[in-house]
Amino acid sequence: MSNEVHIKLAGSEALLVFEALVKLDEKKLLDSAVSEEERSACWALEAILEKALPVFSADYLALVEQAKRDIRGEKTK
Numbered sequence: 001m002s003n004e005v006h007i008k009l010a011g012s013e014a015l016l017v018f019e020a021l022v023k024l025d026e027k028k029l030l031d032s033a034v035s036e037e038e039r040s041a042c043w044a045l046e047a048i049l050e051k052a053l054p055v056f057s058a059d060y061l062a063l064v065e066q067a068k069r070d071i072r073g074e075k076t077k
Contacts, residue, residue: 010070011053011067012066012067012068012070012071013067013071014049014052014053015053015063015064015067016064016067016068016071017045017049018046018049018050018053018055019064021042021045021046021049022046024042029042
């Protein structure tokens with residue numbers, strides 16, 4: 001498949017997808033039934049999200065918590 005796929009996510013969704021990919025570290029991916037190609041695709045997506053998100057922000061953890069509240073539909077305090 002050579003076509004590009006464009007996915008539109010809310011910022012909160014993108015941040016939490018990134019968090020999930022980070023948690024799927026190399027050991028977990030290697031211990032599961034994930035193929036080398038699937039691992040490569042996960043890492044490529046992780047790299048794209050890392051470039052697009054404020055992952056090196058001083059308040060990153062607060063942003064993650066806010067993203068979780070957004071996904072749950074909670075109002076900001």
